[in-house]
Amino acid sequence: MSQLSLKVEFGGGIELLFSKKHTITVELPALVPTDDSTDDQSLMEDTAKEKKPANLAYLVLYLRDRLLTERAELFVENGTVRPGILVLVNDTDWQLEGEGDYELKDKDNIVFISTLHGG
């Protein structure tokens, strides 16, 4: 089964929620459970779960469940990134890429930037 290797960057203060890391690499299977579960078991190739192509909405939940170290409510609200956090897909505003519906491709670069921190 094919794997996706994604470069994920955090800026504008959002990195504080991810152990102050600015850049991480996330490995995801190209197909993920339809029910959006993110545990290791559900991500195994031989799971009985129904699968769908991994999209940006799934990545957001995966980051929240697996890598976020504090205050999840500052990152995700109502199942998507909180208003005030900008998302870029390969340097393009995710609003032009279908937002959460964007299907991830291998080597994609995804950037999250908070606009909520002081000016």
Added chain:
Amino acid sequence: MAPKICALCRKSKAMLKRPKTGQQICKDCFFYVFETEVHNTIIQAKLFKPGDRVAIGASGGKDSTVLAYVMKTLNERYQYGLDLFLLSIDEGITGYRDDSLETVKRNQQQYDMPLKILSYDELYGWTMDAIVSQVGRKNNCTFCGVFRRQALDRGAAMLNVDHIVTGHNADDIAETVLMNIMRGDIARLGRCTSICTQGEDTIRRSKPFKYAYEKEIVMYAYFKKLDYFSTECIYSPDAYRGHARVFLKDLEAARPSAIIDIIHSGEAFEIKDEVKATQKLQQTCQRCGYMSSNALCKACTLLEGLERGMAESGITDRARKRLEAEGPAPDNIRTIPFFNPPSGQPVVTVEAPS
């Protein structure tokens, strides 16, 4: 999904959706429209005249970093003829301001502008760290706000500038409109949308980013790879403003024009003269010479409280009475050096049309 083409040049790939207009545009067109809109704001409000000395209030954060970059760009492109300076206030907050000042120092090199840093410690003899250790975390923002306002004016006077520009953006102003409505502060509501304010003895202050959306400022900084610092102040517990901010972001997500609509609503309120008249007459602080609505300015009152170990006295009337009951201020307490505003200031409060 097929790449979208820029709505302006119809050549390059669109990289962002403008919140104000919904237009999908490429990086170069975005730089051009963002800068041009700021330029138009500056021209329409007649903010500057050739030869003006202008200080950019620089915190190292996104807004003031982008402002410094854009002011430099526009000053060169349109030959404003301005002398630009960076002015930073060091509140003395370990782990916050010391890091952001490093960013400002790099900006000084990158933008080739003179930098003045004025510290609370130098001006008041107290760092915010020391203030918080005495007053705790409840009223510290009151001290910081009053001290910062006066420090900016004093720093500007030391630089002998005519004008201070700050990075307040459209989201900040919309947030302030909402907060003034929620607090019923109608006099402030009338003033908070002005692009330029000037009080007696204070230096002109303006907000060239009044109509610039926060999203675009952050996108601009990201695409230009500008060097900015982003950590929330470790002492900032302004929960009320925090709620207003989240509420505004939720509104914006539902309808992006909400920000500009709220600013327009704020501008459209007609404040009755009686309300304006409730603002106290301005005088000069008898201790430090700074403008004040009482015999002592707010900063001198707060500083006296700190020096006499009764920090609350600058906050509540009851504590103030207790302090007064102990007699006049002793001679040996620290006071703020006397303020000499730059010459040529008008004596009346004027507000430029916006």
